[in-house]
Amino acid sequence: MTASRNRHFTIWTTLTLLIMAVFVVFLLYPLVLVLYKSVVSPTSGGFSLEYFRKFFGQKYYWGTLLNSFQVTICATLLSVLLGLPIAYFTRSTKIFGRGPLEIAIIISYLSPPFIGAYAWIQLLGRQGVITKIINAVFHVKFNGIYGFAGILLVFTLQSFPLIYIYISGALKNLDNSLNEAAESLGCTGIKRVVKIIMPLIMPTILASALLVFMRVFADFGTPMLIGEGYKTIPVLIYNQFISEVGSDDGFAAALSVIVIVVTTLIFLFQKLISSRNAYSMSALKPMQPQPAKGLKNILIHLFVYLVVILAILPQVVVIYTSFLKNNGGQVFTGGYSLQSYEAIFKEGQSSAIWNTYLFGLGAIVIIIVLGIFISYLTVRKKNVITNILDTVTMFPYIIPGSVLGISFLFAFSNPPFLLGGTAIIMIISFAIRRMPYTIRSSTAILGQISPSVEEAAVSLGCTEMQAFLKVTVPMMLPGVLSGAIMSWITAISELSSSIILYGNNTQTLTVAIYTAVVRGNFGNAAAYSTILTVTSILSLILFFKLSGSKEVSV
Incomplete structure (x- = not known):
C-alpha cells in the first residue's frame, strides 16, 4: 500500500x-530576461539603472504613462456609468428584444478594440461619413476623432460590456426580497438602488472595473491607430522595440518592467478588494423584470438601445464596407461587390x-x-x-x-x-x-x-x-x-x-x-x-x- x-x-x-x-x-x-536587459548598461555591459533614469527624467517618456492612466481611468469610469445601469435595467425592466441585445453586447466585447478604432475612422475620421455630414451641415472643420477623445470613445464602447456581464451576473444572484423589504419601508426608486442594491454588488463593480482598467491600460492597437500625438505606454514600448530608426531593446525592456509592475500592483489591489469584500448571495427569490410604463419606459429603452447600437456599430460598419466596391481597396466608389x-x-x-x-x-x-x-x-x-x-x-x-x-x-x-x-x-x-x-x-x-x-x-x-x-x-x-x-x-x-x-x-x-x-x-x-x-x-x-x-x- x-x-x-x-x-x-x-x-x-x-x-x-x-x-x-x-x-x-x-x-x-x-x-527574467526582460528584467535583466532593463538593468544592463548599453555601454559598459554592467548593472545600471540608466534606462529607468531616462524614462523618469524626460517628460516625453513618463508623460506616456500619465496618458495611459488618464485614458484608462476615464474609460473605466465611463464603462461603469454605462454598464451598471444597462445591467440593472435589463434585469429589473422588461426590455423589448432583450435576447438579441445581450448577444450584441457580448459580440461587441469579444471583438478586438482596434477593429472598433478602424470602424470609427470610417465614420468619424477626417474623411469619415459622419465627419463629412457634420462639416457640410454645420459649416465647420471637424478633423475627426483622433487623439484622446477617439481612444476614449473606442475603449468605453468596447469595455462597458465587461461591466455589464459581471454586474448582470451579480444581480441574477440578488434576492429580490431585499428590494421588496426596502419598498415596504418607503425606500423606492433611485434611493433603493443607491442604498440597497449598489452596496450589495459593490465588490462586483470594483472587480469588473479593475479588470477593465488592466485591459485598457495594456491595449496597443487602438491608441496606435487613432492616438496620433496622444501616445500611451504600450505604443511607446512598440516603437522603441520595432522602430526602424532609433529602436532600443534595453529601453523597451525597462518600459516593459514598469508596465509589469503597474499591472501587478493593480492585480494585487483587485485581489485584496475581492478577499475583503467576498460574500455569496443565494437568490431564493430572484429579481424578475417588470414592465415599465409611460416616459420611464421610453427613456429606459432609448438609453439601452442607443448604447448597444453604438457598441455594435463597428461590427456593422466593417461588414457593410467589406461588400462595397473600391479603388484598390483605398477608396470606396459606391455599389456593392465581392x-x-x-x-x-x-x-x-x-x-x-x-x-x-x-x-x-x-x-x-x-x-x-x-x-x-x-x-x-x-x-x-x-x-x-x-x-x-x-x-x-x-x-x-x-x-x-x-x-x-x-x-x-x-x-x-x-x-x-x-x-x-x-x-x-x-x-x-x-x-x-x-x-x-x-x-x-x-x-x-x-x-x-x-x-x-x-x-x-x-x-x-x-x-x-x-x-x-x-x-x-x-x-x-x-x-x-x-x-x-x-x-x-x-x-x-x-x-x-x-x-x-x-x-x-x-x-x-x-x-x-x-x-x-x-x-x-x-x-x-x-x-x-x-x-x-x-x-x-x-x-x-x-x-x-x-x-x-x-x-x-x-
Missing part, C-alpha cells in the same frame, strides 16, 4: 514539475486566415491538455508546489501582450531556441497568454465534482490516474470546452503579441487587419475584419451550445 501511494505521489509530483518547467521556460525565463474578398483570397493573401485558424487550434490543444491537468493539480493535489503553479499560470492574465511578445523574442531568437518568426512561437504565445480562461472554467467545474466519485472508481479497481482520465475528465469536459472556446475567441483576436512575433509566413488576421488599415487599404481590412467577426460569432454560438447557457461569464 505504501509503495502504491508513493508511486501515485510520484506520478502527480512529476506531472506538476513538468508543467512548472514548461511555464519556467516559456514564461518566467523570458520575463472585390475585397477576391483580393484577400488571391495567392499569398489568404494565408493570414488559415494561419489564424491553425495557430488558434494548435494553441487550444495545448490549452485544453494543460488546463485540465493544472486545474486538477491545484484543486485536488494542493501543496506548496501546486500553489506556486496556480499563481504562475494566472500571471499571463495580467501581462500585456506586447510585453509577452518582446520577452519571447529576447528568449527565443538566439541559440539554442531559434523560434523567432515561426509558427511554434506564435502557437506557444497564444497558449500561454490565453490559458487562464480555460484554467478558471475548469477549476470552477471541478469544484462541483465530488472527490468521492474518484474514490469510488479507485475502490472498484481503477488506478488514481485511470479514475482521473476515465471518470473526472469526462465530467469536466463541458466546463473545459466552454473555457477553451473563450480562449479560442480571445486568441484569434490577439494583436499585441502577434504584431511583434509574426514573420513573413506567420501573419494572422489581426496583423493583416492592422497592416491593411495602416496602409489605407480599408477594403481588405473590412474583409479580414468581417471574417474575424463571423468566426467569433460562430464560436460564441458553439459556446452557448456546449455550455447550455445563454450568458457569458468571465
